[in-house]
């Protein structure tokens with residue numbers, strides 16, 4: 001139902017579009033802790049929301065990922081639990097809980113977490129987790145949770 005009980009064609013279209021791919025519906029509250037409790041696998045981002053041409057994703061990470069860059073997409077990393085180190089070629093970015101950083105398109109980066117970290121990603125829908133470094137760690141079809 002549309003906000004306030006109103007039924008409008010635009011609202012119906014929005015709900016249909018999100019319902020088809022299992023997405024969150026208008027005005028849903030998303031609880032990060034509850035969503036993170038739904039999965040345990042690492043380096044396998046899950047989609048929890050979409051806005052415009054972006055996805056909001058959750059990922060659990062531990063250890064070292066792979067050096068990669070995204071030719072066309074800027075990528076936001078927000079740490080909600082643990083610590084995440086993002087290595088760049090000229091410096092390291094250390095993110096603690098409650099901190100985020102944006103890696104611009106074309107900048108090669110290597111995420112590393114000594115212990116498991118829980119991270120929110122905000123990035124265009126076209127973003128592949130391994131960017132230009134496709135490998136067995138690439139997840140092309142992300143799951144909605």
Ligand code: NI
Pocket residue numbers: 068069070075109129130131
């Ligand atoms: Ni990346």
